[in-house]
Amino acid sequence: MRRISSRMRRGFTLIELLVVIAIIAVLASISVPAVIRALETANRARCTANLSNLGVAAFANATSNASQSFPQGQDSQGNSFYWAIRGEAGVPESNTGTEAVSFFLCPSRGAASALQGPYAHFGYLAQRSVLGFGKRVPLNSITDGADNTFFAGHMAMDPQSYLTSGQPWRTGNFAVNGTSHQKDAVGQSTDGFGSPHASGSPFVFCDRSVKLVRYDVSPQTIQALWTFNGGERLNQQDIDW
Secondary structure: OOOOOOOOOOOOOHHHHHHHHHHHHHHHHHHHHHHHHHHHHHHHHHHHHHHHHHHHHHHHHHHOOOOOEOOOOEOOOOOEHHHHOHHHHOOOOOOOOOOOOHHHOOHHHOOHHHOOOOOOEEOEEEEOOOOOEOOOOEHHHOOOOHHHOEEEEEEOOOHHHOOOOOEEOOOOOOEEOOOOEEEOOOOOOOOOEEEOOOOEEEEEEOOOOEEEEEOOOOHHHHHHHHOOOOOOOOOHHHEEO
């Protein structure tokens, strides 16, 4: 007859389980923010590349026409700047403005494939002093310096509407006039510049460079960056060169 061992396998006590749960919670509190920061860093890098692509495409468009000027904000047919540079930006000819273009949207606001509604939206705004309606601004008229004049940045948006608001990229009114610049917030309109990024918003300048402008910059600095021939002095500390 087999002898039954008197030793029994002991399970975890309640205290031990609580200790394990506490350790897991601490590790999660450390790792989750780090993962979120890493994702945001990656998204900001992609966003910077998007803006750079827009700047390069606009500059290529400007240098390829006889007047050496940026395209109009909106032409007589109602087509936007995005439509004007679609060739230089690498948008397929088959896209007639009804399909989303990933580099017209900030990745921190969601994927282009997740957009809802009837339009293929865009999330970046050009500024009206450079890309106005019914006019073209020649490159040599930017006397403040192309590296001191911003070309485009993020459209201000309500985080609850990232995938539903915006405007169709072919015919949308993408040019903004003003100096508002703030982090995205609930209830925010799309009339000015904004951004989902934490410390500031990246802008592409008329020389095709991308620089971060902090949210706490003065309205005077934004105004100086907005005009292309105003002769204003810049506070260089406000910009991440």
